[in-house]
Amino acid sequence: MKILAIPGEFGLDEYIVCLGPAETGADARTRMLARARVTDGSYAFGLIDQLHAAIFVQSIDLKADFQTYFAIEYRSFDQYLCRRERLAQGVALELTKAFDESAGIYRFRPRHSFLGDASGVELLSRLLGDGAGVEETA
Amino acid sequence: MRIRAGFVTNSSSTSFLLIAKQLDEAGFLELMGVAPDSPIAPIFRELLDSILGSSEAVDLSRVDTSLPPEQWFEDSRLSEVMTERLRKVAGQGLTAYFGRLSSDEGPVESFFCTDAFEVENERIYFDCLECVW
Numbered sequence: 158m159k160i161l162a163i164p165g166e167f168g169l170d171e172y173i174v175c176l177g178p179a180e181t182g183a184d185a186r187t188r189m190l191a192r193a194r195v196t197d198g199s200y201a202f203g204l205i206d207q208l209h210a211a212i213f214v215q216s217i218d219l220k221a222d223f224q225t226y227f228a229i230e231y232r233s234f235d236q237y238l239c240r241r242e243r244l245a246q247g248v249a250l251e252l253t254k255a256f257d258e259s260a261g262i263y264r265f266r267p268r269h270s271f272l273g274d275a276s277g278v279e280l281l282s283r284l285l286g287d288g289a290g291v292e293e294t295a
Numbered sequence: 296m297r298i299r300a301g302f303v304t305n306s307s308s309t310s311f312l313l314i315a316k317q318l319d320e321a322g323f324l325e326l327m328g329v330a331p332d333s334p335i336a337p338i339f340r341e342l343l344d345s346i347l348g349s350s351e352a353v354d355l356s357r358v359d360t361s362l363p364p365e366q367w368f369e370d371s372r373l374s375e376v377m378t379e380r381l382r383k384v385a386g387q388g389l390t391a392y393f394g395r396l397s398s399d400e401g402p403v404e405s406f407f408c409t410d411a412f413e414v415e416n417e418r419i420y421f422d423c424l425e426c427v428w
Contacts, residue, residue, distance in 0.1 A: 193335055199328020200414050201335060270402040270409075271338055283334035 158185075158285055159255055162278050163248055170273060171266050172281060173219075173252060174212055175259040182213035182261070189284045205284070212265045212285075219252065220262040308395040309408045309426040312377045313346060314355070315419040316389050326419045341403040350394030360385045368393050374425050376413075396423075 158177055165171035176185065186209045195201040223237045231237035234256055238249035242264065252262055267273060272280065315322065321331070323343045329336050351368050358367045364381040365371050371393055373381070381391060396408040411426035 194330035194333040195335070196328035200412060201328040201333070201339070205335070270406045273402060280334055 159259070160278075160281055160285060161248065161251060163244070165266060170277065171264065172212075172272075172278075173248070174216075174263045174265055174281075174285065175252070175255045176261045176263075178258050178260055180260050182209075185209060185213055185285065192284050208269065208284070211268060212263055213261070216263045216265045218261045218263055220256060220259060307408065308397045309411075309423065310372065310374075310393070310395050311346065311350070311425070312373070312380070312422045313350070313392040313419065314380065314384060314389050315392075318343075318347075318390065318392070318419065322418055326414055326416050326421060338403050341401075342407055345396060345400065345404045345407075346392060346394065349396065350392040353391045353393070355381070355385055355387055355389045355391055358385055367391075374422075376424065377422055380420065380422065 158180070159175040161173040161175075162170045163173060176182075186206070189205055189209050190202065193201070193205045195205055219238065219242065220234075223231070223234050227237050227241065231240060233253070235246075235249040235253040238244045238252055239246060244252075255262065267277065269277075271277060320340060320343060324331055324336060324339055327339050327342075329339050351370070353367050358364075364378050364385070365373050367381070373393070377393075384391075396404050398405045398408045400408075407423065409426065411424050413424050414421050
């Protein structure tokens with residue numbers, strides 16, 4: 158799994174989360190809950206469950222969005238990312254490279270305030286990453 | 296004077312009531328369902344610090360039960376649920392912590408200030424329902 162941190166609105170980071178080629182959102186949920194080491198049914202379990210939903214259910218899957226609705230309107234994925242999603246060229250190129258290897262590419266704008274700074278980057282990496290770490294882009 | 300760049304909103308606070316015989320980090324993490332080595336344990340440790348730093352602690356074995364629970368604390372606006380719970384446990388060897396979480400005090404406290412929940416196990420009761428967000 159690949160995670161990019163990008164500058165978002167109002168000084169809060171956003172994240173682009175790329176699933177692995179054979180992964181599903183359900184796989185990610187299982188991994189997040191296991192890595193979080195939370196008790197089934199507890200408040201913390203609910204918190205991680207909500208976080209998973211915020212990333213993989215409520216956030217836009219850029220790959221699916223492009224393939225379903227915008228593959229004709231925009232000539233390429235990176236043009237869709239730059240023009241429609243207003244992502245920087247460098248980020249668009251990174252995600253274009255990851256396109257074929259990702260089952261989904263999610264643009265996550267965290268509502269959880271504790272994810273909006275540098276410690277949020279590390280936390281997401283520990284919950285989601287498989288050792289790939291988090292890359293920060295300007 | 297504060298200068299804030301970016302999204303500006305009214306600050307707010309949420310009151311909480313926590314009742315325990317003995318409040319410690321291990322017990323609080325267990326209540327919230329977090330292993331001590333969980334990557335999210337630091338968030339809950341910081342929440343516990345906020346609770347202890349912003350609350351008034353009252354020994355329930357020493358309160359005057361002829362007075363309403365609001366008068367056991369120096370500054371309180373207890374909800375009906377909180378009042379009822381305090382009446383039930385008054386006189387027992389427990390400590391009640393009543394305080395407020397603020398949306399101005401950092402990302403962790405700000406997050407819990409915007410959430411409303413009630414959790415309880417055999418050792419600790421934590422009421423954070425009085426959230427106006």
